[in-house]
Amino acid sequence: MAKNRVKIEDISKPSEKLTHLDIDEMMPLPPPYDKIEEQPGWKKLSDDAIENLETSLDDTIAIGIPKPKNEEEEKELVEKFLRGLEKLLQKENNWTFLQPLLLSLEHCAKCQTCTKACPIYEASGKQDVYRPTFRSEVWRRIVHKYLKPGGKFFGRLSHGDIDLNWTTVARLMELSYRCTLCRRCAQTCPIGIDNGLITHELRKVFSQEMGIAPKEIHEKGSVLQLEVGSSTGMNAEVVKDNIDFIDEDMQDLTGIEVHTPWDKKGADLLLIHNAGEILAWPENPGAFAIILEKAGIDWTLSSDIAAYDGINYGLWYDDFQLGKVAIKHAEAAKNLGVNRIVVGECGHAHKALTVIADRVLTGDFNIPRVSAMTLLEEIVFSGKIKFDPSKNDFPVTLHDPCNMVRLMGIVEPQRRILRYLCPQFREMTPHGVNNYCCGGGSGFAIMSGHNFQDWRLAVSGRMKLKQIVEAFDDHPEPETNKYLCAPCSNCKGQLRDLFRYYGVREKSGIIYGGLVELIVNAMVDIKQPFINFDEMQ
Amino acid sequence: MSVIQILIYVAALVFLVTNITRFVRMASTPIHLRWELYPVAHDVKRYKYGGSFLEEADWYTKKLHKSKLGEMRVMLPEILLMKGVWEYNRSLWLWSFLFHIGLYLLSGLIIVLLLGGIIIGPNIFYGYDSLSIIGQIIYNLSYAMLIAGCAIGTIGTLGLIIKRMSDHEMSVSSTFGSFFNLYFIAAIFISGLVFFFSGNPVEKLITFYYSLITFQAMPNLGAAFAVHAVISGLFLLYLPFTHMTHFFMKYFTYHKVRWEDSPNVRGSKLEKRIQEQLSYPVSWSAPHIGADGKKNWADIATEEGENGKE
Ligand code: SF4
Ligand code: SF4
Numbered sequence: 001m002a003k004n005r006v007k008i009e010d011i012s013k014p015s016e017k018l019t020h021l022d023i024d025e026m027m028p029l030p031p032p033y034d035k036i037e038e039q040p041g042w043k044k045l046s047d048d049a050i051e052n053l054e055t056s057l058d059d060t061i062a063i064g065i066p067k068p069k070n071e072e073e074e075k076e077l078v079e080k081f082l083r084g085l086e087k088l089l090q091k092e093n094n095w096t097f098l099q100p101l102l103l104s105l106e107h108c109a110k111c112q113t114c115t116k117a118c119p120i121y122e123a124s125g126k127q128d129v130y131r132p133t134f135r136s137e138v139w140r141r142i143v144h145k146y147l148k149p150g151g152k153f154f155g156r157l158s159h160g161d162i163d164l165n166w167t168t169v170a171r172l173m174e175l176s177y178r179c180t181l182c183r184r185c186a187q188t189c190p191i192g193i194d195n196g197l198i199t200h201e202l203r204k205v206f207s208q209e210m211g212i213a214p215k216e217i218h219e220k221g222s223v224l225q226l227e228v229g230s231s232t233g234m235n236a237e238v239v240k241d242n243i244d245f246i247d248e249d250m251q252d253l254t255g256i257e258v259h260t261p262w263d264k265k266g267a268d269l270l271l272i273h274n275a276g277e278i279l280a281w282p283e284n285p286g287a288f289a290i291i292l293e294k295a296g297i298d299w300t301l302s303s304d305i306a307a308y309d310g311i312n313y314g315l316w317y318d319d320f321q322l323g324k325v326a327i328k329h330a331e332a333a334k335n336l337g338v339n340r341i342v343v344g345e346c347g348h349a350h351k352a353l354t355v356i357a358d359r360v361l362t363g364d365f366n367i368p369r370v371s372a373m374t375l376l377e378e379i380v381f382s383g384k385i386k387f388d389p390s391k392n393d394f395p396v397t398l399h400d401p402c403n404m405v406r407l408m409g410i411v412e413p414q415r416r417i418l419r420y421l422c423p424q425f426r427e428m429t430p431h432g433v434n435n436y437c438c439g440g441g442s443g444f445a446i447m448s449g450h451n452f453q454d455w456r457l458a459v460s461g462r463m464k465l466k467q468i469v470e471a472f473d474d475h476p477e478p479e480t481n482k483y484l485c486a487p488c489s490n491c492k493g494q495l496r497d498l499f500r501y502y503g504v505r506e507k508s509g510i511i512y513g514g515l516v517e518l519i520v521n522a523m524v525d526i527k528q529p530f531i532n533f534d535e536m537q
Numbered sequence: 538m539s540v541i542q543i544l545i546y547v548a549a550l551v552f553l554v555t556n557i558t559r560f561v562r563m564a565s566t567p568i569h570l571r572w573e574l575y576p577v578a579h580d581v582k583r584y585k586y587g588g589s590f591l592e593e594a595d596w597y598t599k600k601l602h603k604s605k606l607g608e609m610r611v612m613l614p615e616i617l618l619m620k621g622v623w624e625y626n627r628s629l630w631l632w633s634f635l636f637h638i639g640l641y642l643l644s645g646l647i648i649v650l651l652l653g654g655i656i657i658g659p660n661i662f663y664g665y666d667s668l669s670i671i672g673q674i675i676y677n678l679s680y681a682m683l684i685a686g687c688a689i690g691t692i693g694t695l696g697l698i699i700k701r702m703s704d705h706e707m708s709v710s711s712t713f714g715s716f717f718n719l720y721f722i723a724a725i726f727i728s729g730l731v732f733f734f735s736g737n738p739v740e741k742l743i744t745f746y747y748s749l750i751t752f753q754a755m756p757n758l759g760a761a762f763a764v765h766a767v768i769s770g771l772f773l774l775y776l777p778f779t780h781m782t783h784f785f786m787k788y789f790t791y792h793k794v795r796w797e798d799s800p801n802v803r804g805s806k807l808e809k810r811i812q813e814q815l816s817y818p819v820s821w822s823a824p825h826i827g828a829d830g831k832k833n834w835a836d837i838a839t840e841e842g843e844n845g846k847e
Pocket of ligand 1: 109133192
């Protein structure tokens with residue numbers, strides 16, 4: 001339990017740090033990760049960072065906000081922030097989330113039911129600043145005091161006091177990147193208040209009004225995707241080459257001839273992967289290709305800008321970036337004349353394109369979008385491919401990507417496949433719509449500047465590590481190979497780093513991977529194991 | 538006409554008008570992007586485990602069925618038993634439950650007393666000696682609801698006050714307003730108890746309601762009644778301006794956000810509304826958006842060039 005207690009109004013009071021993190025105070029981990037002295041801890045921020053960037057929230061930084069040069073500049077930024085908050089409450093500028101936001105502005109009963117649900121708050125040892133309601137309360141107090149008539153008196157009285165100054169804004173900006181937008185808190189709120197949404201909307205003010213967002217998700221993320229085609233930096237030629245290599249590798253490995261089709265007009269479905277898979281986990285798109293070929297599916301990839309990369313980082317911080325990318329995805333499908341878009345193993349791509357963009361894509365941009373989970377389930381149970389589940393006879397558990405499960409309700413298709421193909425499948429606790437985030441949600445998995453990676457592994461990923469280890473507590477020995485199925489590219493990014501940080505492969509014998517790899521591994525036609533425990537992380 | 542009567546008329550009017558205005562305003566905000574959270578109650582088949590229609594590969598070929606009964610099956614235990622608090626915040630549940638039951642009983646009592654005012658008001662007001670069976674039921678029910686509501690509510694509210702003071706998470710996030718609201722409600726319950734024990738409470742209440750319904754002057758009903766009525770009246774005036782309107786705003790948080798999963802179908806009314814909203818002008822200032830107060834959402838989202846900047 002954290003020793004330093006922080007009140008909401010403290011956010012405005014300048015100090016070196018609003019809170020300090022201490023591994024001793026954090027949620028204990030199960031063995032063999034329980035020895036504090038063996039836990040990696042985190043790097044200190046560099047002197048240069050401390051000197052030039054805003055670092056006064058906690059012991060890490062996610063954005064790296066340059067310190068304003070003078071008071072004048074500070075004032076300007078505070079004023080900009082306030083104008084942004086105003087726009088958030090205007091229907092023209094924020095019709096997209098106005099209603100849920102207004103509901104969350106006015107009706108919180110401060111019962112703190114939500115706090116118990118937050119993995120970051122719990123894992124941090126209950127650091128006050130990470131409480132789901134902390135940043136929401138700061139926002140509410142500012143709105144009531146500075147934007148409502150008579151707020152200086154009534155707002156303060158009924159909602160509590162706060163001073164709006166640069167310290168408040170800078171800390172709030174960083175604080176909006178200490179929440180993975182997993183919305184577990186919202187699920188437990190008896191009134192229906194959504195602290196995850198409030199974080200999301202604050203991020204929008206910073207991006208849409210002040211032009212401030214972590215560079216990994218903006219400049220090197222959605223901007224790059226719209227300019228080059230993918231946040232990985234791959235243009236159409238490079239991605240095609242890479243897929244060619246993957247096809248060849250798959251053929252070598254499995255003996256099955258695979259030719260990934262590109263830009264096939266009139267195909268039944270356009271498959272959109274998270275392009276990160278192509279570079280980091282090529283066996284995933286490779287396994288997809290094998291399954292689709294063997295099942296005789298009429299499919300294609302698209303080489304149009306942004307359409308070979310399913311990511312849509314705007315989902316986490318900027319409605320306009322979200323809209324632009326979603327339209328590119330839909331446009332590619334429209335150009336090819338496909339019947340539907342299938343989203344590969346990427347949770348946020350699923351939600352962005354299927355659910356969130358549903359009310360952005362109108363007319364002939366509104367092409368049906370379906371989850372790869374459902375397509376794979378159809379294929380696996382269609383009888384078109386022969387399986388031998390004994391090939392997957394090792395302990396397997398499933399991570400539920402928040403975006404796909406709690407926020408889309410795609411819960412069972414992947415489970416039906418696993419129950420059929422993996423004799424030793426077991427659930428984590430809790431699972432399904434009550435799952436815990438991997439700790440890499442909302443962009444964290446790709447954010448590693450300064451010492452932020454240490455934070456996301458020691459704090460935001462802590463609960464997930466605990467869950468994973470406990471799911472295999474009948475086989476703690478590293479000699480037994482175990483598989484964590486994570487059908488989401490973003491989650492895999494976080495799990496890769498988490499596993500390396502704690503040495504999970506070595507200490508517990510667990511590797512992680514996607515769903516398609518397990519499907520291919522169980523195929524009768526594949527002579528050698530597709531999943532190689534020695535080579536995979 | 539007494540000050541108390543005027544206060545109650547004004548309070549009732551403000552309560553109704555303000556709450557209706559708030560409801561209508563919330564109902565007329567633009568349709569928002571989908572932001573559902575599973576489980577979704579109207580999907581009866583899949584509610585148990587939190588599944589959605591998106592679990593079917595051909596979902597877009599089927600008509601979505603929303604079961605009102607399914608929604609009610611979730612809402613009723615939530616409203617009556619505080620199921621969410623029971624599941625996720627057990628140590629708060631007892632106090633929250635008693636507090637809400639106290640409020641429900643007193644709110645229900647208002648309806649019973651309005652009926653009572655109409656049906657047995659004249660008997661009591663003019664001192665007729667016998668009551669019909671229905672009259673007796675109303676009389677006894679009012680009696681029971683008053684004492685039970687006030688007693689249960691007092692325990693619940695005091696429990697909530699102590700919990701709010703002693704629980705770290707609750708105390709650090711409490712404001713003057715959080716405690717003020719609880720003290721205010723405690724005052725209603727406690728003054729109600731005092732009034733109950735001041736003698737003939739139901740006769741006094743029915744007399745009062747009858748005078749309200751018939752716009753007649755009320756007789757002197759004693760100090761205990763006056764205190765309880767004034768506190769209750771002031772609370773009615775105050776409530777619509779607080780977070781406590783969640784008692785009806787929950788309709789929106791549950792039905793219009795958490796469970797709002799209607800897909801956008803080509804040519805539908807929903808699509809038309811979205812298209813209208815996509816034509817709202819944008820004035821966000823960040824350069825990458827390239828807004829000028831005239832360009833609308835659709836213009837910006839479809840703009841070609843260097844990430845929106847020509
Ligand atoms: S967000 Fe909900 S659960 Fe959290 S304090 Fe507010 S009302 Fe309670
Ligand atoms: S959305 Fe998730 S990480 Fe963010 S405050 Fe809520 S529970 Fe915590």
